[in-house]
Amino acid sequence: MSNAPHWLEVSITVDPELGEAVSEVLSRFVSGGVVVESAVRYNDAEDEGTPYGPVKVYGYLPIDEHIEETRQKVTEALWHLGQIQPLPEPSFRTIQDEDWMAAWKQHYRPIPVGERLLILPAWMAPNPGETRIPVKIDPSMAFGTGTHPTTQLCMAFLEDTVIPGKPVIDVGCGSGILSIGALKLGASHALGVDIDQASVISTRENAEANGVLERLEVGLGSVSEILAGNFSLTHAPLVLANILAPVIIRLFDAGLADLVSPGGTVILSGILDTQAPDVLLAAAQKGLKFVEQRQINDWVALRLIKPV
Numbered sequence: 001m002s003n004a005p006h007w008l009e010v011s012i013t014v015d016p017e018l019g020e021a022v023s024e025v026l027s028r029f030v031s032g033g034v035v036v037e038s039a040v041r042y043n044d045a046e047d048e049g050t051p052y053g054p055v056k057v058y059g060y061l062p063i064d065e066h067i068e069e070t071r072q073k074v075t076e077a078l079w080h081l082g083q084i085q086p087l088p089e090p091s092f093r094t095i096q097d098e099d100w101m102a103a104w105k106q107h108y109r110p111i112p113v114g115e116r117l118l119i120l121p122a123w124m125a126p127n128p129g130e131t132r133i134p135v136k137i138d139p140s141m142a143f144g145t146g147t148h149p150t151t152q153l154c155m156a157f158l159e160d161t162v163i164p165g166k167p168v169i170d171v172g173c174g175s176g177i178l179s180i181g182a183l184k185l186g187a188s189h190a191l192g193v194d195i196d197q198a199s200v201i202s203t204r205e206n207a208e209a210n211g212v213l214e215r216l217e218v219g220l221g222s223v224s225e226i227l228a229g230n231f232s233l234t235h236a237p238l239v240l241a242n243i244l245a246p247v248i249i250r251l252f253d254a255g256l257a258d259l260v261s262p263g264g265t266v267i268l269s270g271i272l273d274t275q276a277p278d279v280l281l282a283a284a285q286k287g288l289k290f291v292e293q294r295q296i297n298d299w300v301a302l303r304l305i306k307p308v
């Protein structure tokens, strides 16, 4: 194998809540997906570790005749993101061809969420004796790698709200992580929809990797398509929507609350704490009752019920 450098590693260190946005930008350019690394604190030898502090996002660009142009585009795309929230300059370094796969994978760590779930990169086996339920996700694909607080809040809520033997609807399924988590916690089947075709493909592939594909229906669409009867479910006792607050509010007008069976629960996430009152108001206007709010940094997730 040649000793010439074949890959340009780009890395940038940011606050945890910016990790997913930076990953999304890098993933438009890199080969093989992005890696998000965070420091882990252990309290004792038994401790499975808690991520803390800033995260470092890595991506790998193949070095070809367009590399300078690509590098410029990456820098510009990050600069644009930096106009919304300040970002440091990205770092670049060249990597030998034979090292890159190892370099890409070595940064991944399992992510414990809630009390019972463990998010694992697709190629990693759980440690022997691991008691948490593994949810395997290919981190190179759609939103929902498990690193973002909005996903983690939903995953933790799943443990209290999934009814074994009953179905789940996941609006904006991304990587499929919430549907797969719900199925692994005992949901009978799940319907995941997304307006992004790449997410539909990603959800299907991740479901297959987790052995739950036969219990998962996934399709292109949103609330209206579900209510129009395009899928096998039109409502469920648990509905999940981790989408940004303004989109959730619009989806209430499209009938989001109609997806929830009487007595059922809806989990809403992707909401900044300052936006929660508006989301709660839109939900109350559709007859949903607030039960609980959980928060990580500025992000909140809401649990509501539809009275019988």
Ligand SMILES: C[S@@+](CC[C@H](N)C(=O)[O-])C[C@H]1O[C@@H](n2cnc3c(N)ncnc32)[C@H](O)[C@@H]1O
Residues within 6 Å of the ligand: 142, 143, 144, 145, 146, 150, 151, 154, 171, 172, 173, 174, 175, 176, 177, 178, 193, 194, 195, 196, 199, 221, 222, 223, 242, 243, 244, 247, 251, 270
């Ligand atoms: C923040 S990601 C959440 C992914 C995953 N459910 C999770 O919890 O990590 C939001 C997803 O919603 C999708 N989305 C955005 N607007 C939507 C809409 N109006 N209807 C359905 N999906 C939508 C996006 O394509 C994206 O995959």
